[in-house]
Amino acid sequence: RLELINFIIQRLDITDLTVRLVDGPNRCSGRVEVYQDGSWGTVCDDNWALLDAQVVCRELSCGPATEAPHQAHFGEGSGSILLDDVACMGSEGSLLECSSGGIGNHDCGHDEDASVTCMMDGISRVRLVNGPNNCSGRVEVFHSGQWGTVCDDDWDLLDAKVVCRALGCGVALEAPDQAHFGQGRGEIWLKDVQCSGNEGSLLGCSSDGLGSHNCGHSEDAAAICEGQSVRLVDGPNRCSGRVEVYQDGSWGTVCDDNWAVLDAQVVCRELSCGPATEAPHQAHFGEGSGSILLDDVACMGSEGSLLECSSGGIGNHDCGHDEDASVTCMMEL
Numbered sequence: 001r002l003e004l005i006n007f008i009i010q011r012l013d014i015t016d017l018t019v020r021l022v023d024g025p026n027r028c029s030g031r032v033e034v035y036q037d038g039s040w041g042t043v044c045d046d047n048w049a050l051l052d053a054q055v056v057c058r059e060l061s062c063g064p065a066t067e068a069p070h071q072a073h074f075g076e077g078s079g080s081i082l083l084d085d086v087a088c089m090g091s092e093g094s095l096l097e098c099s100s101g102g103i104g105n106h107d108c109g110h111d112e113d114a115s116v117t118c119m120m121d122g123i124s125r126v127r128l129v130n131g132p133n134n135c136s137g138r139v140e141v142f143h144s145g146q147w148g149t150v151c152d153d154d155w156d157l158l159d160a161k162v163v164c165r166a167l168g169c170g171v172a173l174e175a176p177d178q179a180h181f182g183q184g185r186g187e188i189w190l191k192d193v194q195c196s197g198n199e200g201s202l203l204g205c206s207s208d209g210l211g212s213h214n215c216g217h218s219e220d221a222a223a224i225c226e227g228q229s230v231r232l233v234d235g236p237n238r239c240s241g242r243v244e245v246y247q248d249g250s251w252g253t254v255c256d257d258n259w260a261v262l263d264a265q266v267v268c269r270e271l272s273c274g275p276a277t278e279a280p281h282q283a284h285f286g287e288g289s290g291s292i293l294l295d296d297v298a299c300m301g302s303e304g305s306l307l308e309c310s311s312g313g314i315g316n317h318d319c320g321h322d323e324d325a326s327v328t329c330m331m332e333l
Contacts, residue, residue, distance in 0.1 A: 005028035019059050019095050020238035021116055023074045026167050027238060027271060028062035028118040029127075031074040033091035034082050034095060035236060036103055041082035043095075044108035045070040045115075051090040052098065053116040059094050062118035066142065069115040070262075076110035084108055091301040126163055126202050128223055130181045134292075135225040141189045141202065142220040143210055144255050148187030150202075151215035152177035157203065158197040160223035165304055170246075174224040191215055201292035230270055230306050232327055234285045239273035242285040245293050245306060247314055252291035255319035256281035262301040263309065264327040270305050273329035280326040287321035295319055 020040070034042040053065035084106035088098035124327025129145070139160075140147045144213025160175035191213035195205035231251070235241025244251045264276035295317035299309035 004216050019056055021056070021060065021118075022238070022314055023118070024075075024115070027273075028060065029074070030115060031072070031077055032056060032095070032114045032116055033077060035331060036080075036082050039079060040279040041080035042077035043086060043114040044081055044084035044106050045112045046085050046108065047087060048114040052086050052088045052095070053118070054090045054122060055092045055095050055098060057118035058118045060118065063190045065118055067115075067117040069117065070112070072111050072113040073115040075113075077113050078110065079112065080104065081106045081108050081113075086114075090323065119254075126166055128163070128167065128169075128225075129184075131224070135164065135167065135180065136181075137222060138168050138179070138184055139163055139202070143187075143189050146186060148189035149184035149217060150193060150221040151188055151191035151213050152219045153215065154192050154194055155221040157253070159195045159202070159221070161197045161223070162195045162199045162202050163207060163223045164225035167225070167299040168304060170229035170307065171226040172223060173226055175223040176224065177219065179218050180222040181220075184220050185217065187211065188213045188215050188217070188220075193221075208264045215311070230267055232267070232271065232273075232329075233288075235326070235328070239268065239271065239287070241326060242283070242288055242289040243267060243306070243325050243327055244288060247291075247293050247322045250290060252293035253288035253312060253321060254297060254325040255292055255295035255317050256323045257319065258298060259325040263297050263299045263306070263325075264329070265301045266299045266303045266306050266309060267327045268329035275330050276327060277330045278326075278328040280328065281323070283322050283324040286324075288324050291315065292317045292321065292324075297325075 018035050020033050022029035031041045050068045053068035058064040083100045085101040086098050090097050118331050127138035127140050140151045157175045160172035165170040191208045193205050193207045199205050231244050232241035243254045261276050261279045264279035268276040294311045296312040297309050303309050
């Protein structure tokens with residue numbers, strides 16, 4: 001069945017599902033990968049520029065591009081390098097419509113993998129920087145074309161919870177103050193942030209208003225999150241694939257026992273991929289490897305993360321990878 005899916009994918013219009021951003025802090029920032037002939041590959045950063053990133057961000061409905069980083073900024077990919085010398089005008093509907101050296105033609109290594117950061121409302125307007133990973137660091141907010149910090153007055157775990165969830169980084173563990181991850185520079189955009197914990201974005205929380213503060217950067221707020229807790233892999237796009245969850249430093253799969261659309265709904269929402277359309281069983285997108293971390297998942301559908309759903313407990317299962325659960329979401333591209 002996977003072969004049939006790939007056969008269909010290769011004949012779809014190239015604007016449907018040809019690009020994704022991976023290993024970044026959220027679905028709108030990361031290493032650029034394109035889909036061709038049944039597999040994902042990276043893009044070389046030769047001549048990579050903001051106009052190229054603009055096309056990627058628009059293709060993913062992620063708003064304007066803010067950065068076009070070089071040199072494997074979000075880590076090196078693996079497998080094929082599919083594009084080099086990309087030269088977009090900025091108006092193309094897909095990265096594969098841009099001028100390039102042709103699919104598979106390159107003189108690069110993965111240390112030259114291209115990346116993109118987009119400014120999607122509610123997601124990429126917040127980031128964590130200067131920490132040990134993309135899910136821990138100084139909190140920064142994007143406004144008026146630049147990143148600025150958040151003052152730690154009244155900063156607490158509820159505020160950090162909103163940041164962690166918006167970035168797909170799971171549960172908030174700590175809400176450090178006093179520039180725990182170093183002092184930022186430039187603007188301080190928020191002060192006296194007061195979140196209930198249920199907001200979709202830090203900018204949806206109560207505050208003194210953008211730019212209103214009496215703080216210095218010695219008071220920059222930070223967040224430490226558990227880490228990105230779910231991803232979809234080996235599917236035709238970033239919103240369809242085998243479900244994997246992150247625990248104790250590694251990714252593992254989910255058993256399809258009792259796997260249903262309500263469970264898939266939680267995954268799709270957690271990844272900002274719209275409603276769930278399918279919850280396939282039996283390793284629909286191929287078998288994973290390593291640990292099977294969840295079994296007998298039973299979500300109500302309203303949870304903020306798959307790890308909040310009822311299950312048999314982390315690592316408890318009676319499955320093989322031929323039972324790996326999958327998800328297909330209906331993201332509007």
